[in-house]
Amino acid sequence: MPSALKSLPPAIIALLLQVAAFTAVLFVVRLFQFQLAPIVFVLLCGLLAATLSHLVKQARWWLYIQLAFLPSMLLVYSLDIPPTLFLVAFVIMLVVYWSAFRTQVPLYLSSNKVWQALETQLPANQSFTFIDLGSGLGGVLTHLAKTHPHGHYHGVEYAPLPFVWSWLRIKLGKHKNCTVQWGSMWDSDLSQYDVVFAYLSPVPMERLWHKARAEMQTESVFISNTFAVPDHPPQSTLTVEDLHTSTLYIWKM
C-alpha cells in the first residue's frame, strides 16, 4: 500500500478510492459521450473501486463493499425512502459505534461463559481493582461486581450509547463497587489496576501491550479476550466453550 495511504483508516481509504473511481468513470463517459444506463454506470464505478482496493491491498471484504456500494445506493434511492429515516439510522449508528471507523474496534460483547471464565482469574478473598478497557454495555463489570463483591470494578468506554447504557445498568443494579467513565482507554492509568481486561480487535493490541508493559505493576494481570499480542506469547491461555470458542490470553506482568 502507498505510504501516503497507510496512516489512514481503511474506511477513509475505501471512500477515497470510491471518489477516484467515480471521477474516472464519469470523465471517460463524458469524454467519449457514452450513453450508459445508471445501473451500468454504478457497476463500472464499483468494479473500478474494487480493483483499486485490490491494488492497494485492502482486506478482501473491502472489495465486496466497494463493488456493492454505489449499486446499493442506486437501489435504495429508487425505493423513495424518506430522507429522515437515513438521518435516524445514521444517528443511531453514530452513538453506538462512534469512531469505530477510526479505532477499528466496534461493539460486540463477551459471552456469559467468558464472564464466568474471568471469575477464575480474580483473587479469591482479598480486595482488588479491575478495569475493562472498552467496557461496552457493562456486562463484564456488573457480572463480576455481583459474583466477586470484594473487587472494585471500573470501565472506560468511548461510544456514547454503550457508555450511557452501562452507566444506567450500574446505577439501576445498585453496584456500589462499580464505575464507568466516558473516555478513551488510552488516557487510563493502568498502574491503578490489579487486573486489566480487554476485548478489542487485532488493531490496537500491539500499542496496548506497550502501554500495559509501561504502566502495569509487577504481579498484576493483563487478560485479552480473543486477540493475542503479536510476538508476545501469553503465560497461559484459557479456552472457553462458547459460540466462538473464545480464548482468553493471560499475561502476568
Ligand SMILES: C[S@@+](CC[C@H](N)C(=O)[O-])C[C@H]1O[C@@H](n2cnc3c(N)ncnc32)[C@H](O)[C@@H]1O
Ligand atoms: C468488542 S467491545 C467489548 C465490550 C465489553 N468489554 C465486553 O467484553 O463485552 C469493544 C468496546 O471498546 C470500545 N472502544 C473502542 N476503542 C476504544 C477506546 N479507545 N477507548 C475506550 N473504548 C473503546 C468500543 O466502543 C466497544 O464498545
